[in-house]
Amino acid sequence: MARSIHDLTTPALLIDTTAFEANLAAMDAVLPGEALRPHVKATKSTALARHLAAGGHHGFCAATPREIEGLVAAGLTDDLLLANETLDTARLGALADRANITVAVDSDETIAAASTGGVRSVLIDVNVGLPRCGCDPADAPRLGEAARSAGLEVRGVMGYEGHLMMVADRTERVERTAEAMNLLLAAAAEVGGDVVSGGGTGTFDVNTHCTEIQAGSYALMDTDYAKLDLPFSKALSVLATVVSVSAKGWIIADAGLKAFGMDHGNPSWDDGEVFFCSDEHITLLPNTFESWRVGDRVRLWSAHVDPTVARHERFQLVNGDQVVDTWEIDLRHW
Known part of the structure; x- marks a missing residue:
């Protein structure tokens, strides 16, 4: 039975199955x-x-x-x-x-x-x-x-x-x-x-x-490759939980430097700006601050897919907010 992403322990690495399969089809059409x-x-x-x-x-x-x-x-x-x-x-x-x-x-x-x-x-x-x-x-x-x-x-x-x-x-x-x-x-x-x-x-x-x-990154994509004129879309995201809301206008979620490959810069967020990352936290400046509460979930886009994947133990395959499968990331290390 499918689970909700809201049941996942965070940070969690998600693959959007619709975008993922579309990326594979786009590559197969050429190669x-x-x-x-x-x-x-x-x-x-x-x-x-x-x-x-x-x-x-x-x-x-x-x-x-x-x-x-x-x-x-x-x-x-x-x-x-x-x-x-x-x-x-x-x-x-x-x-x-x-x-x-x-x-x-x-x-x-x-x-x-x-x-x-x-x-x-x-x-x-x-x-x-x-x-x-x-x-x-x-x-x-x-x-x-x-x-x-x-x-x-x-x-x-x-x-x-x-x-x-x-x-x-x-x-x-x-x-x-x-x-x-x-x-x-x-x-x-x-x-x-x-x-x-x-x-x-x-x-x-x-x-x-x-x-x-x-080629490898095409399947999951990241924000760097997404800047190019390629027929692929971002399928990989990191799910995080809001753990603190500041009266000064920012929110803090539980995915920091240890959850992302940072060599290409900060991750990005569709609902606002990434202020900065620390070891276990990411500080976000939301477009609409008033709506955010502790316990809310955010999806963050990695700037570099390869080292981001290497920091996690498994992929959660999702369709919308439903987890439909889990794939182990079993080729890590050396």
Whole structure:
């Protein structure tokens, strides 16, 4: 039987099922099946991943060995990509007989770690402009040969244009994505293999250069991505309870810094402004102060979905004010 959100202990992480399903449909209209490799770093839930698999997406992307281990334990083993470099490869090699696992490498050291750890397949990670991982494009062919010499299958290349995800102007986003992907495609031509993996929610429909797109935030969304011209709406919110009402015109609810990823700024609120957050509280300036009482509930929108999800233990799926299901967030930690 459905419960009311008013019965939940707060702070609680909510998924609006109507917005969520609309987001999945919008993505599937552009990237059906294997064209999308959903990135579980955003959602961190095997229940949510199973829902995507039922919709035709059987390859998943992960950021940590823990996420790979959880996907394998859940039986989602068809095609898993650890899209990060790691030296903790023995954990992945231990799963090699149970799942098809590919690991990103960008150096002789990460190639050696993959080989000695029992990993069987790799992608050469090429830096396409983001100041993070990835080899120099000119070094990709050599690394491809080094990986093959180490006994690894080189399935292709990957490159993440993360520095372009939030480019506001669509024309500029198209042009700069093409420039970044030209670096990746040139490397792919030299490295070989069938896979050219990249992209994300911000470039999912302008990156037409990859064989697969690594998007994750689209399913739940946040206020940062909502600023772009994307066909997705905010499905994720944090439910909080008003615990104090000040005569000075503000209200205080029980969701603070520990309930949100704050690296992209404060959460937002439809019924007023967010004044500031402290460890366990959020101070709100309501548009209409007189109507608020202790015990009232507020829904708050996160500015960055990934670290917000990682702070909670479960999703409450809601239709209006009714809780219709609960999904554990079981891929947290490392």
